[in-house]
Amino acid sequence: MTDAAGSDLRILLDSRGIESTVERVAADVSADHNDGVVLVGVLRGSVPFLADLARAMSIRVRIDFLSITPYSPGTGRVRLLKDLDIDVTGRDVVMVEDIVDTGLTSEFLSAQLNRRNPRRLSVCTFVDRPVRRAAPVRPDYVGIGIPEEFVIGYGLDYEGRYRNLPMLAAANPAVLKENPDAHIAALYRF
Ligand code: IMP
Numbered sequence: 001m002t003d004a005a006g007s008d009l010r011i012l013l014d015s016r017g018i019e020s021t022v023e024r025v026a027a028d029v030s031a032d033h034n035d036g037v038v039l040v041g042v043l044r045g046s047v048p049f050l051a052d053l054a055r056a057m058s059i060r061v062r063i064d065f066l067s068i069t070p071y072s073p074g075t076g077r078v079r080l081l082k083d084l085d086i087d088v089t090g091r092d093v094v095m096v097e098d099i100v101d102t103g104l105t106s107e108f109l110s111a112q113l114n115r116r117n118p119r120r121l122s123v124c125t126f127v128d129r130p131v132r133r134a135a136p137v138r139p140d141y142v143g144i145g146i147p148e149e150f151v152i153g154y155g156l157d158y159e160g161r162y163r164n165l166p167m168l169a170a171a172n173p174a175v176l177k178e179n180p181d182a183h184i185a186a187l188y189r190f
Helices: 015-032 047-056 104-114 173-178
Strands: 009-013 037-042 061-068 080-082 092-100 120-128 141-145 150-152 168-171
Touching (some): 009 015, 015 047, 037 047, 037 104, 047 061, 168 173
Parallel strands (some): 037 092, 092 120, 120 141
Antiparallel strands (some): 009 168, 061 080, 150 168
């Protein structure tokens, strides 16, 4: 697809593709957790996925969120901005992410969650991009695996934009760097 800026946006999953992907993941998570789960969303990119996932699940679900500061280049240090409100001791917890890229977010938050002594902790991500993995993280539930491409939509942003794009699309980061709004027209087309 070519948008108003003349820059290519490649659709990886349209809204139907997202729906069937979410249904598959929800069925897998439900089948593995008869006693129900606490879904812990990593703010903010996981919000659309978590909302759809929770509604597609056929088990008892509670919802909570975590948020961390972005990695500061060089230091690799992060800080919790928002902690859990629910006590997850002895519960099955599924951490829900938008994308697992380097895996550093997953690794840090898994360690935080494990300190709360859940009965079981799993990682569920809508997108898995293993090519840049820096931490030994293997998500338990994956919506779609992708090669080395930058993606936007369905919660994934570029500088805060495009989270509400109702599809997952591969974008050219050089185009977005030049003009972060380059694909805004796509928002009005779907
Ligand atoms: P990590 O590298 O696995 O720790 O991922 C950190 C965060 O970077 C993710 O939760 C996303 O918010 C963001 N991120 C990584 N890759 C992309 C992408 O292709 N598009 C949008 N955000 C991304």
